[in-house]
Amino acid sequence: MTRSSSLPGAGPALDEGAGRGDGGGAAAVRSPAVPAPPLPRVAARPAPPERSERVREIVAAGRALLAAEGPDTLTMRRVGEVVGIRAASLYKHLPGKPALEAALVEDALFAIGDQLHAVVDAASAADVVTSLVAEYRRFAFANASLYRLATSGRVDRSLFVPGLDDWSGEPFYRATGDPWVAQALFGATHGLVVLEMDDAFSNSSDLGATWRAMAAAFTR
Amino acid sequence: MTRSSSLPGAGPALDEGAGRGDGGGAAAVRSPAVPAPPLPRVAARPAPPERSERVREIVAAGRALLAAEGPDTLTMRRVGEVVGIRAASLYKHLPGKPALEAALVEDALFAIGDQLHAVVDAASAADVVTSLVAEYRRFAFANASLYRLATSGRVDRSLFVPGLDDWSGEPFYRATGDPWVAQALFGATHGLVVLEMDDAFSNSSDLGATWRAMAAAFTR
DNA sequence: CGGGCAGGCTAACTTTGTTAGCCGACTCTC
DNA sequence: GAGAGTCGGCTAACAAAGTTAGCCTGCCCG
Numbered sequence: 307m308t309r310s311s312s313l314p315g316a317g318p319a320l321d322e323g324a325g326r327g328d329g330g331g332a333a334a335v336r337s338p339a340v341p342a343p344p345l346p347r348v349a350a351r352p353a354p355p356e357r358s359e360r361v362r363e364i365v366a367a368g369r370a371l372l373a374a375e376g377p378d379t380l381t382m383r384r385v386g387e388v389v390g391i392r393a394a395s396l397y398k399h400l401p402g403k404p405a406l407e408a409a410l411v412e413d414a415l416f417a418i419g420d421q422l423h424a425v426v427d428a429a430s431a432a433d434v435v436t437s438l439v440a441e442y443r444r445f446a447f448a449n450a451s452l453y454r455l456a457t458s459g460r461v462d463r464s465l466f467v468p469g470l471d472d473w474s475g476e477p478f479y480r481a482t483g484d485p486w487v488a489q490a491l492f493g494a495t496h497g498l499v500v501l502e503m504d505d506a507f508s509n510s511s512d513l514g515a516t517w518r519a520m521a522a523a524f525t526r
Numbered sequence: 527m528t529r530s531s532s533l534p535g536a537g538p539a540l541d542e543g544a545g546r547g548d549g550g551g552a553a554a555v556r557s558p559a560v561p562a563p564p565l566p567r568v569a570a571r572p573a574p575p576e577r578s579e580r581v582r583e584i585v586a587a588g589r590a591l592l593a594a595e596g597p598d599t600l601t602m603r604r605v606g607e608v609v610g611i612r613a614a615s616l617y618k619h620l621p622g623k624p625a626l627e628a629a630l631v632e633d634a635l636f637a638i639g640d641q642l643h644a645v646v647d648a649a650s651a652a653d654v655v656t657s658l659v660a661e662y663r664r665f666a667f668a669n670a671s672l673y674r675l676a677t678s679g680r681v682d683r684s685l686f687v688p689g690l691d692d693w694s695g696e697p698f699y700r701a702t703g704d705p706w707v708a709q710a711l712f713g714a715t716h717g718l719v720v721l722e723m724d725d726a727f728s729n730s731s732d733l734g735a736t737w738r739a740m741a742a743a744f745t746r
Numbered sequence: 747c748g749g750g751c752a753g754g755c756t757a758a759c760t761t762t763g764t765t766a767g768c769c770g771a772c773t774c775t776c
Numbered sequence: 777g778a779g780a781g782t783c784g785g786c787t788a789a790c791a792a793a794g795t796t797a798g799c800c801t802g803c804c805c806g
Contacts, residue, residue, distance in 0.1 A: 392755065486739040487743070489739070490714065492717075493721045495717065497715065499713075501709070502713075602762080614764080623762095
């Protein structure tokens with residue numbers, strides 16, 4: 307709950323800070339409830355991609371820009387400005403803007419994966435789904451522009467380090483115990499986040515109730 | 527299943543053609559089930575926005591471009607080309623590209639609203655949710671670029687004719703009978719569509735099972 | 747000491763949305 | 777019927793975006 311990765315200033319909070327999840331033990335069931343306890347971790351956390359110091363600076367600059375001023379200001383010229391070099395020089399380090407965006411999303415997946423795995427580690431069987439979904443929501447809104455970018459459909463996921471998608475999505479499987487329900491829950495959570503961001507729920511209704519309804523639908 | 531609004535050629539299929547849903551196709555099961563029947567329509571279908579002939583041509587051209595060649599080709603110059611005038615002349619009819627995008631999304635909301643209301647009209651209590659979700663999914667994939675645009679978060683919904691959001695979302699309320707569950711189901715459906723489009727489910731798993739799991743979660 | 751390369755720079759190109767200003771044709775009024 | 781005005785096209789141009797080409801400087805290594 308403490309880590310804030312949308313710091314306006316700068317600093318690779320997502321990138322570096324997420325080096326290792328708190329790890330702890332796997333599943334720690336507290337309540338002697340009926341539902342099955344969260345499953346242990348299986349998918350291995352992929353090794354973070356190799357990046358030169360400069361590239362890390364560039365990605366950090368992009369993240370800072372995104373967080374501080376929104377998606378429109380994520381331009382090669384602005385990024386170069388933050389790093390202290392000209393936009394053209396960025397191409398000595400990255401093949402282009404799509405690669406920068408992919409790197410940003412890659413970092414975000416590492417960060418949210420760590421957060422969600424940790425939440426599942428700590429949750430009881432009775433409230434895994436609720437906790438997981440709450441953390442997902444919190445993270446998405448704490449990194450709104452990044453989240454938007456990640457789900458814009460323009461990012462080439464093949465640029466990610468292998469296994470990242472699987473690993474970062476695994477918490478949903480661990481929480482539900484069923485691959486299809488996990489995907490459905492993942493989709494539902496994502497969908498609610500996007501709709502909330504879009505302010506598609508024009509009526510100022512109680513969004514907490516909506517989220518509770520969703521969690522309830524997925525809690526056996 | 528028959529109407530195709532992503533016709534590569536041109537023609538205002540969504541705009542004009544969707545005045546009335548096909549109504550027929552969906553839901554066939556007539557089981558005497560326990561769950562409450564779908565609620566009646568309440569929200570009024572808003573009056574379509576006033577548009578000059580030229581504006582309708584422009585919007586149709588944009589829709590055709592989007593369907594035929596994807597989002598990247600939706601440029602003012604290309605749209606003008608299809609219409610037969612220069613890009614600059616488009617500004618005699620529309621204030622800018624955002625207005626064109628809003629008009630495209632507006633039409634899409636009318637079209638999907640008609641489809642979904644029709645499906646709910648025809649569905650039995652036992653399969654409303656399944657039918658509704660199936661039709662939503664079908665529509666989204668038949669108009670993928672348009673769907674992407676609509677949910678990109680860049681579209682200014684205040685440009686829509688008033689009441690459109692409420693009316694087009696009402697089928698989810700009619701199907702579930704509860705506003706919060708409706709929003710949750712809406713979000714879940716949307717989320718699954720987006721994830722499926724993004725190919726986020728890398729494992730070639732049975733997506734039908736995922737959709738069934740989702741529908742099951744929201745079927746009392 | 748000299749070659750190569752890593753990494754900066756300027757200049758420039760292309761494509762995008764958009765604005766300014768011109769002009770022909772149609773319509774409406776006196 | 778003649779003038780005025782508007783509608784809707786046009787060309788030219790601009791700014792901002794991503795990107796490429798080509799130059800130059802300094803460092804490292806043989």
